[in-house]
Amino acid sequence: MVNGEDTILVTGGAGFIGSNFIRYMLRKYENVSIVNYDKLSYGSNLENLKDIKERYVFVKGDIADEKHVEEVIKRHKINKIVNFAAETHVDRSISEPLSFVKTNVDGVATLLEMVRKYDLRIVHISTDEVYGDIIEGSFSESDKLSPSSPYSASKAAGDLLVKSYVRTYGVDACITRSSNNYGPYQFPEKLIPKTIIRALKELKIPIYGSGKQVRDWLYVEDNCAGIDTVLRAGKKGEIYNIAAGEERENIWIVKEILKHLGKSEELIEHVEDRPGHDVRYSITTDRLRALGWKPERRIEDGLKSTVEWYVKNEWWWKPLVNDKVLHPTPWKLRW
Ligand SMILES: NC(=O)c1ccc[n+]([C@@H]2O[C@H](COP(=O)([O-])OP(=O)(O)OC[C@H]3O[C@@H](n4cnc5c(N)ncnc54)[C@H](O)[C@@H]3O)[C@@H](O)[C@H]2O)c1
Numbered sequence: 001m002v003n004g005e006d007t008i009l010v011t012g013g014a015g016f017i018g019s020n021f022i023r024y025m026l027r028k029y030e031n032v033s034i035v036n037y038d039k040l041s042y043g044s045n046l047e048n049l050k051d052i053k054e055r056y057v058f059v060k061g062d063i064a065d066e067k068h069v070e071e072v073i074k075r076h077k078i079n080k081i082v083n084f085a086a087e088t089h090v091d092r093s094i095s096e097p098l099s100f101v102k103t104n105v106d107g108v109a110t111l112l113e114m115v116r117k118y119d120l121r122i123v124h125i126s127t128d129e130v131y132g133d134i135i136e137g138s139f140s141e142s143d144k145l146s147p148s149s150p151y152s153a154s155k156a157a158g159d160l161l162v163k164s165y166v167r168t169y170g171v172d173a174c175i176t177r178s179s180n181n182y183g184p185y186q187f188p189e190k191l192i193p194k195t196i197i198r199a200l201k202e203l204k205i206p207i208y209g210s211g212k213q214v215r216d217w218l219y220v221e222d223n224c225a226g227i228d229t230v231l232r233a234g235k236k237g238e239i240y241n242i243a244a245g246e247e248r249e250n251i252w253i254v255k256e257i258l259k260h261l262g263k264s265e266e267l268i269e270h271v272e273d274r275p276g277h278d279v280r281y282s283i284t285t286d287r288l289r290a291l292g293w294k295p296e297r298r299i300e301d302g303l304k305s306t307v308e309w310y311v312k313n314e315w316w317w318k319p320l321v322n323d324k325v326l327h328p329t330p331w332k333l334r335w
Contacts, residue, residue, distance in 0.1 A: 006031060006080060007032075007033045007076055007078050007079060007080075008078070008081070009073065010037070010082050011082070011085035012044075012084035013049070014046050015038070015043055015084060016186045020185060020221065021084065025228065026052065026055055033055040034056050035058075037059050037061050037069070038058070039060070039062045041103075042087070042089065046058065048185045062103075062107070063108075063111055064107040069111065070117075078118075079120060080123075081123070082231060083123070083124045085107060086103055086104050086107075087151070087154070090151045091274065092151075094150065094275065097150035100154040104155055112162065112165045112171065112173070119172075121172040122162075122174075123227060123234065124158065125175075126155050129155065130159060130177060131177075132145075132147060133278035133280050134282055135280060141284075141287060159239075173236065173237065174230050174231075174234035174235070174237070174239070175238075176240050177241050177283065178242035179217070179218050180215040180217055180281070183309075184220070184306065184309045186220075187320065188317050188325045189325055192303070193310060193317065195257045196307055197310065199261050200311070203326065207269065208274050208277060209277065210270065211250045211251030212250070212279075213277060213278065214250075215247070215250065216281060217246045217299050218244045218295065219296070222242075223242055225293060226240070226288055229291050241284060241287065241288065242293075243295075244295035244299070246295075257307060261311075
């Protein structure tokens with residue numbers, strides 16, 4: 001049962017970053033308890049947390065279900081929320097945009113109503129994709145939003161709702177916008193785990209277009225530390241970008257993984273690009289660094305330990321390896 005000094009509702013805690021965050025917080029603080037509230041939709045996996053037994057409880061539910069969210073907040077005496085719950089797969093948002101609006105917009109509005117009613121603190125997890133892509137330079141938190149996909153547009157709408165609740169009702173909310181995360185427990189359809197798994201199976205590695213798209217790779221635990229910093233010390237109403245400054249082309253990432261696994265680059269296969277594919281994301285992080293945070297992992301190091309984790313933990317990914325990982329086709333044929 002949950003009985004710590006801070007009882008945090010972690011929404012979307014059965015996903016990749018949320019489950020890493022729960023592990024991070026329970027390891028770091030003895031007086032924190034966590035209620036993991038997750039709909040168990042696409043990309044979730046309770047196996048991520050199967051060894052966590054103390055100061056932790058799981059509740060299955062939808063963040064857009066106001067009655068249920070309210071009941072859970074009252075029952076567990078929640079005083080903080082960290083909202084990871086989201087539909088997150090960009091390709092999927094192209095074929096099924098409406099489910100993205102339901103969770104990433106309506107769901108956020110429901111949580112904000114709870115924050116307003118029960119005077120809670122919330123950290124809302126957003127993404128650097130809300131700024132759109134940038135050829136040169138980097139976006140700061142005050143730059144305009146210019147999302148490219150239904151995924152990033154729905155995340156931008158959620159952010160605007162958070163800002164409006166701070167301004168209109170004075171709620172205690174912060175937003176984090178991180179760059180691409182990688183690390184343990186990432187669903188096998190994403191670039192890094194998919195590349196590792198396919199390479200282990202000696203299957204071709206599909207790369208969208210030229211593979212020259214640039215992403216700034218953040219080790220998931222560095223993101224968790226950043227979110228914790230914002231939860232503790234973030235200023236009400238403020239947005240905090242989180243990135244490690246480790247910009248690499250996708251093709252570089254794939255080649256590095258093949259190198260770690262001792263596999264041939266001949267496995268790489270270029271496939272038709274995704275429509276509206278962003279060329280490069282880049283953000284500044286001075287605001288979060290001013291609160292004392294800095295990333296600990298360089299990409300070379302983080303990638304090496306991620307490859308090692310997937311090699312050692314086949315029990316985790318094997319049941320998740322489906323057709324989309326084993327027979328990837330261009331986006332429009334998938335769903
Ligand atoms: N993965 C990245 O690189 C990255 C980068 C920047 C920002 N983000 C943001 O971080 C957050 C977490 O991303 P992730 O990669 O861990 O995603 P994920 O898809 O692994 O996890 C999302 C979780 O949310 C849950 N969920 C979905 N809809 C829900 C609903 N209506 N109610 C309750 N739970 C629901 C899912 O079941 C899943 O467990 C998202 O908000 C995402 O936009 C992710």
